[in-house]
Amino acid sequence: MSDELRRNLALFPIGIVQKLTELTPRQIRYYEQHELIKPTRTEGNQRLFSFNDVERLLEIKKLIDQGINMAGVKKMLGETEKFSELPVTEEAKQEAQKVKELTDQELHDLLKQELMLGRHGMSSSLIRGELSRFFH
DNA sequence: ATTCTTACA
DNA sequence: TGTAAGTA
Numbered sequence: 227m228s229d230e231l232r233r234n235l236a237l238f239p240i241g242i243v244q245k246l247t248e249l250t251p252r253q254i255r256y257y258e259q260h261e262l263i264k265p266t267r268t269e270g271n272q273r274l275f276s277f278n279d280v281e282r283l284l285e286i287k288k289l290i291d292q293g294i295n296m297a298g299v300k301k302m303l304g305e306t307e308k309f310s311e312l313p314v315t316e317e318a319k320q321e322a323q324k325v326k327e328l329t330d331q332e333l334h335d336l337l338k339q340e341l342m343l344g345r346h347g348m349s350s351s352l353i354r355g356e357l358s359r360f361f362h
Numbered sequence: 363a364t365t366c367t368t369a370c371a
Numbered sequence: 372t373g374t375a376a377g378t379a
Binding site: 239241255270271272273 | 365
């Protein structure tokens with residue numbers, strides 16, 4: 227499986243994402259309403275987030291912690307295009323089950339690895355400092 | 363036990 | 372944003 231595909235696999239429920247990002251479910255759903263993230267849904271309408279979603283949520287959190295509002299966050303991260311638009315395959319379900327059995331420490335380590343492997347370079351670094359002044 | 367939507371202090 | 376209510 228390609229990395230791109232793996233990072234877009236929708237596999238964790240909101241509870242896991244809450245631990246991974248330190249954000250409340252309330253905030254996570256709120257950001258979804260503003261289309262900053264687009265998690266998929268299970269048959270039972272439960273949200274399933276991918277590593278890319280978690281990644282974006284962490285970027286959002288960084289901005290929010292700096293006092294930037296939704297309008298500002300949207301301008302910087304842009305509206306989510308087509309993240310997490312992958313079907314809920316059997317493989318995804320199995321991986322989701324594994325994720326649920328991990329300890330908090332293992333989850334953080336997993337996320338850390340995933341984020342370091344990820345193709346980055348812009349979003350996280352350009353965020354700090356001067357830019358936060360353009361909004362409020 | 364978890365998550366979902368809606369609505370209001 | 373937090374939280375209570377009523378579900379799925």
